[in-house]
Amino acid sequence: MTLSADAATRAIRRGRAITLVALLLLAGLYVLALQFTPAERFQGLAQKIFYVHPPAAYAMQLAFFLTGVASILYLLMRDARFDAFAEASAEVGMVLGGIVVLTGPIWGKPVWGTWWTWDARLTFTVIELLVFAGYFALRGAIRDPGERAKFAAVAGIMGMLLVPFNHLTVYLFATTHPTPVVVQTDRPQLPAAMLRTFLSGFAVFTVCYVGFVMQRYGIGVRRMLEEARDA
Amino acid sequence: MPDNGGYMVAAYVVVAVVVLAYAASLWRRGKQPRPSGRGDAGVPNGPTSPRPDGRG
Amino acid sequence: MTLVRAAIAIALKDLRIEARNRTALLTAVTFAVLVQLVFLFAREPGAVRLGVLAPSVLWITLALSGLVVLNRGFLLEREHAALEAILLAPVPRSALFWGKWLANTALVAGVLAIAFPVWILFFNVVPQPALLGVLGLAVLAAVGFTAAGTLFAAMTARTRYAELLLPVLLLPFLIPPLFAGAQASVRLLAGRPFGELAGWLRILAAYDVVFLMLAALLFPTVVDE
Numbered sequence: 021m022t023l024s025a026d027a028a029t030r031a032i033r034r035g036r037a038i039t040l041v042a043l044l045l046l047a048g049l050y051v052l053a054l055q056f057t058p059a060e061r062f063q064g065l066a067q068k069i070f071y072v073h074p075p076a077a078y079a080m081q082l083a084f085f086l087t088g089v090a091s092i093l094y095l096l097m098r099d100a101r102f103d104a105f106a107e108a109s110a111e112v113g114m115v116l117g118g119i120v121v122l123t124g125p126i127w128g129k130p131v132w133g134t135w136w137t138w139d140a141r142l143t144f145t146v147i148e149l150l151v152f153a154g155y156f157a158l159r160g161a162i163r164d165p166g167e168r169a170k171f172a173a174v175a176g177i178m179g180m181l182l183v184p185f186n187h188l189t190v191y192l193f194a195t196t197h198p199t200p201v202v203v204q205t206d207r208p209q210l211p212a213a214m215l216r217t218f219l220s221g222f223a224v225f226t227v228c229y230v231g232f233v234m235q236r237y238g239i240g241v242r243r244m245l246e247e248a249r250d251a
Numbered sequence: 252m253p254d255n256g257g258y259m260v261a262a263y264v265v266v267a268v269v270v271l272a273y274a275a276s277l278w279r280r281g282k283q284p285r286p287s288g289r290g291d292a293g294v295p296n297g298p299t300s301p302r303p304d305g306r307g
Numbered sequence: 308m309t310l311v312r313a314a315i316a317i318a319l320k321d322l323r324i325e326a327r328n329r330t331a332l333l334t335a336v337t338f339a340v341l342v343q344l345v346f347l348f349a350r351e352p353g354a355v356r357l358g359v360l361a362p363s364v365l366w367i368t369l370a371l372s373g374l375v376v377l378n379r380g381f382l383l384e385r386e387h388a389a390l391e392a393i394l395l396a397p398v399p400r401s402a403l404f405w406g407k408w409l410a411n412t413a414l415v416a417g418v419l420a421i422a423f424p425v426w427i428l429f430f431n432v433v434p435q436p437a438l439l440g441v442l443g444l445a446v447l448a449a450v451g452f453t454a455a456g457t458l459f460a461a462m463t464a465r466t467r468y469a470e471l472l473l474p475v476l477l478l479p480f481l482i483p484p485l486f487a488g489a490q491a492s493v494r495l496l497a498g499r500p501f502g503e504l505a506g507w508l509r510i511l512a513a514y515d516v517v518f519l520m521l522a523a524l525l526f527p528t529v530v531d532e
Contacts, residue, residue, distance in 0.1 A: 032281040039274050046270060050263060064253035069262040076266070095528055115273045119266055126262040130255035147479055154476040161466035171462045174525045175476065178455065181521055185483040185514055193486065228270065235277040 022099050023248075028241035035234030042228040049217070049224045057217040066130040069123055075221035076119040077145060079229045083113030084148060087155075088180025091173035100244060103169035106176050107159065108236035110152050112229055117149045140190040147186050151179045165247055310405070313398035317406025322413060324383065331379050332417055339372040339422035343429050361430035362441075362496065366489045368422055369415070369445050370452075370481050376414045377456035378473050380407055381464030390530065400527035404457060408522070411453040419445055432496075441492045444511070448484040451515040455480040458522040461529045480518070487511045
C-alpha cells in the first residue's frame with residue numbers, strides 16, 4: 021500500500037486553497053464577461069453563456085480523459101493512488117458534465133428556440149455522463165478494494181476508447197451546434213475582447229478542476245485507508 | 252438585439268450554484284475524519300495503516 | 308494453436324450446456340419475439356406504417372436480446388464456481404475470452420436466426436436479396452458489442468447487481484454499432500448504391516476490431532485473482 025494519510029491531508033489542504041482561488045477567479049470571470057465584454061448583436065446577452073459552457077465541456081473531457089489515463093497506469097503499476105485519482109477525476113468530470121447539460125439547454129432555448137436538440141456535442145456529453153454513471157455504479161457494487169480498482173480501471177479504459185466512436189456517431193447523427201469559430205487561422209472571427217474572456221473561461225475551469233480533483237483525491241485516499249483499517 | 256438576458260443570468264446562477272455546492276460538499280467530506288483529532292495537524296488519533304515510506 | 312483450440316473447446320462447452328437444457332436459448336428467442344410484439348402495439352396503427360418502424364425494431368431487438376444472452380454467460384459459471392475450474396486449466400487466459408465471446412456471438416446469432424424471419428413476417432418486409440445484407444450487418448454489429456459485453460459481463464457477474472449493472476455499462480457501447488447498423492440497413496433496404504453504405508461499414512468494422520482487441524487485452528486482468 022502506497023497510500024499515506026499525511027499525503028491525503030496535504031492534497032486536501034492544497035486542493036482547498038486552489039479551489040478558493042478558482043472561486044475567486046470564477047467571480048472575476050463573471051465580472052469580466054458582464055462588465056468588460058461587449059454583447060453580441062444577434063444573439064444578445066444569452067451569447068455570454070458562451071464564456072462558461074464550452075470551458076466546462078472542455079474541463080469535463082479533460083477530467084474523463086485523465087480518468088482513462090490513470091486507469092491505464094493503475095493496471096500497469098497496481099498503485100492504489102492511480103485508482104484514487106481515476107475516481108476523483110471521474111467524479112469531478114460528472115459535476116462539470118452536469119454544468120454542461122444544464123447550461124446547454126439554457127443557451128439553446130433563446131438561440132435555437134428549443135430547450136433540447138439532439139445536437140452532437142450535447143448528445144455526446146449525455147452519453148459520457150451515462151458511461152461514467154455506469155463507472156460509479158460498478159464501483160459501488162464491489163466491496164473488495166483491489167477488485168473494485170481493477171474493474172473500475174477496465175471500465176475507465178473502455179470508456180476512454182468509446183469517446184472517438186461516440187464523437188463520430190453523434191456528429192454523423194446530426195448537428196445544429198455552432199462550429200468552432202475561435203480558431204480559424206485565415207481570419208479572426210471573434211473580437212479580441214470576447215476571445216480574451218473566452219480563454220479566461222478555460223483557465224478558470226482548469227483551475228476549478230485542479231482544486232476539486234486534489235480535494236477529492238485526498239478524500240478518496242482517506243476512505244481507502246479507512247477501508248484497509250476496517251478490513 | 253434580442254432581449255434574452257434572463258437566460259444568461261439563469262446560466263450563470265446555475266454554474267455558480269453547482270460549483271459552490273460541489274465545493275461545499277468537498278469541504279464537508281474533507282474534514283478530519285475524527286472530531287477529536289486536532290484540525291489540520293495531519294495526525295489522526297492512533298496509528299493508521301502501516302506506512303512503509305515513514306515520511307511525514 | 309492451443310489458444311484457438313482452447314477457445315473453441317470453451318465455446319463448445321457453453322453451447323453444449325445451452326443445447327442440453329435449451330432454457331436460455333428458448334427464453335432469449337421468446338424475448339426477442341416479444342420485444343417486436345411490444346413495438347407493434349406501442350405505435351398508432353393509422354399513423355406509423357410498419358415499414359417505417361421495421362429497421363429500428365430489428366436493431367432494438369438485437370440489442371436487447373444480446374443483453375439477455377450476455378448476462379447469462381457468466382452467471383452460469385458463477386452458479387457452479389466453474390470459472391475457477393476453467394482458470395486452473397493450462398490454457399492462456401485470453402482463450403477464455405475468445406471462447407466466451409465465440410459462444411455469446413453464436414447464441415446471439417442463434418436468436419437472430421429465429422427473430423429475423425419473425426421480423427420479416429411481422430413487419431411485412433418485402434423479401435429481397437438486400438435482407439441478407441441486413442442480416443450480415445446485424446452479425447457485424449453483434450461481433451463488436453458481444454466483445455464489450457463479454458468483458459463487462461465477466462465483471463458484473465461478480466457483483467450483486469449483475470442483471471442491473473450489465474445493461475447500464477453496456478448500453479452506451481451499443482450506441483455506435485446500433486447507429487451505424489441502423490443507418491446502413493435503412494439504405495440497404497431502400498436500394499441505395501453501395502457507396503452510401505461504405506462509411507457505415509467502415510465504422511462497424513473499426514468498432515469491431517478496436518473492441519475485440521481491447522476486450523481480449525483487458526479480459527485476463529478481470530478474471531485474474
